[in-house]
Amino acid sequence: MDGFHQNEGVIVLGATNRRDDLDQALLRPGRFDVEVTVPTPDFIGRKEILGLYLGKILAKEIDVELLARGTTGFTGADLENMVNQAALRAAIDGADCVSMKYLENARDKVLMGPERKSRIPDEEANQITAYHEGGHAVVAYYTKDSHPLHKVTIIPRGPSLGHTAYIPEKERYHVTKSQLLAMMDTMMGGRAAEELIFGPEKITSGASSDLKQATSIASHMVKDWGMSEKVGLRTMSENNKAFASETLGPATNEMVDFEIKKILSESYERAKHILKTHAKEHKALAEALLKYETLDAEDIKAIMNDKPPNIELKS
Numbered sequence: 283m284d285g286f287h288q289n290e291g292v293i294v295l296g297a298t299n300r301r302d303d304l305d306q307a308l309l310r311p312g313r314f315d316v317e318v319t320v321p322t323p324d325f326i327g328r329k330e331i332l333g334l335y336l337g338k339i340l341a342k343e344i345d346v347e348l349l350a351r352g353t354t355g356f357t358g359a360d361l362e363n364m365v366n367q368a369a370l371r372a373a374i375d376g377a378d379c380v381s382m383k384y385l386e387n388a389r390d391k392v393l394m395g396p397e398r399k400s401r402i403p404d405e406e407a408n409q410i411t412a413y414h415e416g417g418h419a420v421v422a423y424y425t426k427d428s429h430p431l432h433k434v435t436i437i438p439r440g441p442s443l444g445h446t447a448y449i450p451e452k453e454r455y456h457v458t459k460s461q462l463l464a465m466m467d468t469m470m471g472g473r474a475a476e477e478l479i480f481g482p483e484k485i486t487s488g489a490s491s492d493l494k495q496a497t498s499i500a501s502h503m504v505k506d507w508g509m510s511e512k513v514g515l516r517t518m519s520e521n522n523k524a525f526a527s528e529t530l531g532p533a534t535n536e537m538v539d540f541e542i543k544k545i546l547s548e549s550y551e552r553a554k555h556i557l558k559t560h561a562k563e564h565k566a567l568a569e570a571l572l573k574y575e576t577l578d579a580e581d582i583k584a585i586m587n588d589k590p591p592n593i594e595l596k597s
Contacts, residue, residue, distance in 0.1 A: 289417040322357050325350050325453050333356050335364055335365040341380040349385060352432060354451040356392070361433050364388045393447055394438020408572060410476065411444040413437045416568040417475025418446040420560050421553045423586055428464040434567075443488065444571075449460065449579075459509050463549065464498055469496040470546075470553040475564065478557055500545040510541045560586075 296314060298304060307316055323331060328350040336344060353361060368384035377384070391397075406525060407475055415434050422428045429448035436444040454461075472490035503509040505518040518530065530538075557564055567586050574591065581591035 289406045319534055322355055324539065325354075328353055328356065328361060331361045332365070335362050336380075339365065339380055340378075341385075344380075344382055344385065347383075348449075349389065351451070352386075352389060354453065358373065360392060364392060367391065383589060390439075390447065394435070394445040395442075398438040398440075407443065408436060409481065409568075410486060410488070412568040412571040413475045413564070414472040414486075415444040415446050415480045416564055417471035417553070417557055418468055418472075419471075419567060419582055420564045420586075421471030421474070421556050422446070423582065424556050424560060425533075425552075426462045427458070427460045427469050428468050431579050431582055433576065433578050435573060436571050437575050442491070459503070459556075462503060463552075464510075466496045466499055466546070467548040467552050467556075469493075470550045471557065474550060474553040474557055478554060478561075496546060496549065497542070500542045500549075503545060504538055504541045510545075512541055513538060563588075 294314075296308075309317075329346055332346050332349055332353075336346070353364070356364070364385065365380075365388070367388040368380050371387065372380045372384045415436060419431055419434045422431055429450050432447040432449040434444075434446045439445050469492040472492050473485060476485045476489070504513050508515040508517070563586050566588075567577070567582065570581070570585055570591055574581075577585075577591060584591050
């Protein structure tokens, strides 16, 4: 770095997670010349980090690979906290060791938020939530290229009354158009279920987050990723001043809006079609959620194949 003699042996290090906010003077030649990007750990990294922290506690029959697959996006600190939370819960329960159950519950707490058992919805709200979350699950189960289901619950977690969680089969370094459409179809499953079961006048505000995420994907497909034949291979991101919406003509803006709406409408219709086709499975899944509150992937698979859920066989 400028200002130090070469023989002084002084190395200056800096770290930030807000690079865009740095003064550009710090990044000029002669200042911080070498930049090292440290991303969140990948699958192999998460396995090694989990192995490190699990080695510090008494844990038995742990499927480290499954945990690593289900913690995409976790930092090393997140993984350490997850293991510590699992160990704390096991100690409170007086367990001899930390099992997969405690680790999965700790992971779900990070993914879906803490359970809010003090907030007990009424029977009608529970029924709507069960069919809503069941809608997500059924669409995901029967849609090619969707993420595998991990768990569905109608126990309030975080700000939501229910949650459907997924675990990717492997790391995704890019996302295909078919995978994006599958994600949107799954998001639309909750609202589609409400309309089909309770009627268009009884749809709720519960799909707000789903619609926000689906709209974001559709918007990026049209404006950033060149996935609309009508708009073509160009970008219209708000970050690109040459193509910001206010600089485009009204006809172009209208075309972009039309394409976004078209993608969302087609996604919604696909979700409705799946739910109509598999209405029997949807009803069985919702009823199981009302009875057991939480179902894992094996329970869902059993219900889809007209078998009792594993949770029933265990009880």
